Amino acid sequence: MIRAACLVLTALVCACQPVADKTPAAELSDEDIQSGYAFLNASIQALQDDDFGNPGLLWVDRGSDLFASTGETETACVNCHTDDTRGAAATYPKVDPISGKLLNLEGRINQCRTEHQGLPPLAHESDELLSLTAFVAHQSKGMTSKVVTTGPAAAAYALGRDYFLTRRGQFNLSCQQCHTENWGKQLRGDTISQGHGNGFPAYRLEWESLGSLQRRLRDCDMGVRAEPLPFGDETYIALELYLAARSQGLELESPAVRR
Amino acid sequence: MASIRLAVPDTAQRGETVEIKALIQHDMESGFRRGSRGEAIPRDIIVRFECRYDGAVVFAADFHPAVAANPILTFHLRATKSGPIDFEWTDQHGTQWQDQAVLEVI
Amino acid sequence: MTMDRSSRLNRRQLLAGAGGAILISTTPLSAWAAQADMDRARLDLFGDRPVQEGRVTVKLPPIAENGHSVALSVSVESPMSAENYVKRIAILSPRNPLATIAVFHLTPHSGMAEVSTRIRMSGTQRIVAIAEMNDGSLWSGGMETLVTLAACVLQ
Numbered sequence: 366m367i368r369a370a371c372l373v374l375t376a377l378v379c380a381c382q383p384v385a386d387k388t389p390a391a392e393l394s395d396e397d398i399q400s401g402y403a404f405l406n407a408s409i410q411a412l413q414d415d416d417f418g419n420p421g422l423l424w425v426d427r428g429s430d431l432f433a434s435t436g437e438t439e440t441a442c443v444n445c446h447t448d449d450t451r452g453a454a455a456t457y458p459k460v461d462p463i464s465g466k467l468l469n470l471e472g473r474i475n476q477c478r479t480e481h482q483g484l485p486p487l488a489h490e491s492d493e494l495l496s497l498t499a500f501v502a503h504q505s506k507g508m509t510s511k512v513v514t515t516g517p518a519a520a521a522y523a524l525g526r527d528y529f530l531t532r533r534g535q536f537n538l539s540c541q542q543c544h545t546e547n548w549g550k551q552l553r554g555d556t557i558s559q560g561h562g563n564g565f566p567a568y569r570l571e572w573e574s575l576g577s578l579q580r581r582l583r584d585c586d587m588g589v590r591a592e593p594l595p596f597g598d599e600t601y602i603a604l605e606l607y608l609a610a611r612s613q614g615l616e617l618e619s620p621a622v623r624r
Numbered sequence: 625m626a627s628i629r630l631a632v633p634d635t636a637q638r639g640e641t642v643e644i645k646a647l648i649q650h651d652m653e654s655g656f657r658r659g660s661r662g663e664a665i666p667r668d669i670i671v672r673f674e675c676r677y678d679g680a681v682v683f684a685a686d687f688h689p690a691v692a693a694n695p696i697l698t699f700h701l702r703a704t705k706s707g708p709i710d711f712e713w714t715d716q717h718g719t720q721w722q723d724q725a726v727l728e729v730i
Numbered sequence: 731m732t733m734d735r736s737s738r739l740n741r742r743q744l745l746a747g748a749g750g751a752i753l754i755s756t757t758p759l760s761a762w763a764a765q766a767d768m769d770r771a772r773l774d775l776f777g778d779r780p781v782q783e784g785r786v787t788v789k790l791p792p793i794a795e796n797g798h799s800v801a802l803s804v805s806v807e808s809p810m811s812a813e814n815y816v817k818r819i820a821i822l823s824p825r826n827p828l829a830t831i832a833v834f835h836l837t838p839h840s841g842m843a844e845v846s847t848r849i850r851m852s853g854t855q856r857i858v859a860i861a862e863m864n865d866g867s868l869w870s871g872g873m874e875t876l877v878t879l880a881a882c883v884l885q
Contacts, residue, residue, distance in 0.1 A: 405795075406791070406793065406795055407791075408791040408794075408801055409795065409796075417629060417631045417645055417647070418629075418645065418647060418696055420647070420649075420693075420694040420696075422629065423627035423629065423647065423648075423649040423694060424627070424649075426627045426629065427625070427627045427649075492625075553878075553879050554795065554878030554879050555795075555878075570795075570796035570799050571796060571798065573651070573652075573692065573693035573694070573798050573799065574651070574693065574694075624795055624796050641841030641842050642841075654850065656827055678839070680837065680839060681835075681837070682837055682839040682840055683834070683835065683836060683837070683839075683840055684834070684835040685832055685833065685834050685835065685845075686832060686833040686835075687832055688828055688830050688831055688832060689827075689828060689850070690823065690826050690828060690831040690832075690849050690850040690851075691831065691832055691847065691848075691849060691850070692798060692799040692800070692847075692848035692849055692850050693798070693799070695847065695848070696846075696848055697845065697846070697847050698803075698844075698845065698846035698847070699834070699836075699840065699844075699845050699846075700840055700841045700842040700844060701839055701840060701841055702810075702838075702839055702840070702841035704839070
């Protein structure tokens with residue numbers, strides 16, 4: 366009787382944990398890889414391509430000003446980085462050689478602030494952090510991602526990949542199931558994209574604002590009714606690394622416009 | 625500290641009609657959204673836009689909550705004489721944002 | 731006990747009444763209210779002057795995948811001269827919580843009566859634009875666009 370109860374209890378507990386899919390995971394083939402841009406209608410593509418009216422450029426403009434200004438510090442970003450940060454964003458997320466931590470672009474900007482400018486870190490999704498990230502990411506527009514997934518980054522890459530393949534939430538869906546196995550199919554009024562992050566930080570119509578890739582990942586988790594991780598969580602940064610590697614060959618588009 | 629973007633041609637022929645674009649960063653909080661605890665988020669929008677050129681208001685707009693966030697306007701004006709074009713946005717609290725472009729008329 | 735014939739509902743009246751009640755209950759009251767709101771907005775802006783269809787073209791994408799930001803363009807046939815120009819263009823919605831979306835004020839200095847912006851739409855509807863000329867005449871045009879729901883709706 367007690368044994369039966371224990372078995373039932375164990376079964377219930379196991380059912381509540383997210384289960385990693387044990388079957389070999391399909392990968393996107395090179396010919397199939399498409400940016401989220403390809404899944405937009407013509408009107409929204411036109412908005413992204415609009416060199417004047419793309420709303421994300423409002424943040425890029427502000428970021429450009431912040432990058433060059435001193436404000437409360439004596440060292441403006443431009444003092445060390447000069448005017449040219451082209452290609453920098455394409456290498457993120459990457460492992461910081463000194464701390465050994467995997468950093469995304471936002472983390473790197475905050476590390477610069479605290480270690481080289483004597484400034485407090487900027488809050489997640491704050492207008493200033495978004496503006497600086499948008500500015501730096503925009504300098505790499507048109508380039509392809511050049512992240513490293515081996516050596517010190519290997520563990521994080523595996524963690525990110527595992528998160529992508531694990532079912533979660535009340536809907537019990539993994540990222541893989543929609544974005545690798547069922548992309549191109551209809552879900553309500555939407556066509557499922559491949560879930561790449563090459564357009565971020567992006568202006569999402571749903572937010573009516575520019576936002577980071579992590580904000581989008583939190584929305585993804587909420588979309589399957591899973592508890593989102595807090596901003597800055599190491600798992601999300603690991604997932605960003607996996608996504609960057611998975612989108613090999615796609616050009617960076619920040620600031621993209623997405624639904 | 626709202627970002628503003630203006631698209632105004634540098635030069636125009638006298639009498640030519642030119643296209644003007646003005647974009648400003650603003651949430652345009654409609655007043656119909658609810659927060660994560662169900663609390664109502666109060667309305668906070670830009671209510672008026674004015675474009676002044678050659679001594680007069682050449683174009684104006686009254687915004688209501690259904691104007692999208694980060695409002696963009698594309699309108700036209702007839703080039704009459706060289707000089708500044710002034711852009712002004714006013715929100716419901718009376719806060720104003722201004723910017724200016726210069727048009728050379730040949 | 732027998733009832734007086736005149737005081738008793740007969741079957742026909744009862745069925746007609748029931749049919750009417752079903753018809754009223756299946757048409758959402760909000761639809762009628764929103765149309766009435768748009769009529770009231772027009773009266774507030776322009777009084778009860780007659781409105782003629784024509785001269786006004788409204789452009790919207792046929793499908794707006796997100797109702798938060800839909801590109802709208804309105805143009806009015808007019809020479810925009812000192813004698814003949816468009817004074818105001820009102821953009822109205824028969825479905826949004828508020829009927830008036832924006833009002834544009836033009837002058838002869840505008841050169842051309844064409845304005846574009848981006849608007850919020852709370853669902854599929856026909857957006858209407860009413861243009862007021864300097865002679866007081868009113869002209870209107872409109873366009874319907876479908877607003878679809880996103881896949882992963884969070885609310």
